[in-house]
Amino acid sequence: EPEVTQTPSHQVTQMGQEVILRCVPISNHLYFYWYRQILGQKVEFLVSFYNNEISEKSEIFDDQFSVERPDGSNFTLKIRSTKLEDSAMYFCASSGLTYRSGEQYFGPGTRLTVT
Amino acid sequence: LAKTTQPISMDSYEGQEVNITCSHNNIATNDYITWYQQFPSQGPRFIIQGYKTKVTNEVASLFIPADRKSSTLSLPRVSLSDTAVYYCLVATGRRALTFGSGTRLQVQP
Numbered sequence: 142e143p144e145v146t147q148t149p150s151h152q153v154t155q156m157g158q159e160v161i162l163r164c165v166p167i168s169n170h171l172y173f174y175w176y177r178q179i180l181g182q183k184v185e186f187l188v189s190f191y192n193n194e195i196s197e198k199s200e201i202f203d204d205q206f207s208v209e210r211p212d213g214s215n216f217t218l219k220i221r222s223t224k225l226e227d228s229a230m231y232f233c234a235s236s237g238l239t240y241r242s243g244e245q246y247f248g249p250g251t252r253l254t255v256t
Numbered sequence: 257l258a259k260t261t262q263p264i265s266m267d268s269y270e271g272q273e274v275n276i277t278c279s280h281n282n283i284a285t286n287d288y289i290t291w292y293q294q295f296p297s298q299g300p301r302f303i304i305q306g307y308k309t310k311v312t313n314e315v316a317s318l319f320i321p322a323d324r325k326s327s328t329l330s331l332p333r334v335s336l337s338d339t340a341v342y343y344c345l346v347a348t349g350r351r352a353l354t355f356g357s358g359t360r361l362q363v364q365p
Contacts, residue, residue, distance in 0.1 A: 174352070198350070234299070238338065243288050246302065
């Protein structure tokens with residue numbers, strides 16, 4: 142069964158450093174998302190991406206964040222200058238053509254630890 | 257987007273049927289009811305989605321009354337591996353998903 146993959150599984154970085162989280166969505170999917178989950182808290186939406194553009198973003202997704210689809214398979218989330226409060230699980234998700242409202246496929250996540 | 261309310265936690269035993277009810281009083285015409293499952297340190301997993309009446313798949317059933325102000329996720333004969341957090345969401349098209357706190361289901365042997 143096709144699945145969303147994410148790398149790395151765990152990233153440790155120092156405050157102020159830039160990180161890039163990588164995702165490979167399911168191959169025929171066209172809609173891509175990033176969510177995050179701080180330990181013990183709710184899953185929070187960050188951004189959605191379609192046709193090489195951001196389609197929706199939350200208040201969390203400020204100038205510190207950016208997304209890119211650098212090639213036909215990868216979807217990345219860049220955090221420019223990490224803060225301690227950016228420590229969280231970051232989940233990538235995708236949805237495809239045969240889409241039912243609300244049906245998104247999530248990856249296993251990248252645990253980001255900012256020290 | 258319609259807010260959802262569901263129990264914080266539930267306990268069950270292996271082999272029992274579990275029903276988790278969710279209320280979404282302000283659901284809009286274009287909204288669908290969607291349920292996700294999440295295990296610790298894993299991404300949410302789509303379980304089932306419906307608009308009205310009953311939907312069944314290999315994992316669960318979803319019951320939605322005519323007024324659509326609530327829904328019930330039914331898990332038949334749960335096992336220990338069904339211990340997880342279950343989220344009820346109201347979704348519109350491909351828009352962002354808004355997760356609440358979910359229902360923490362604990363299945364005992």
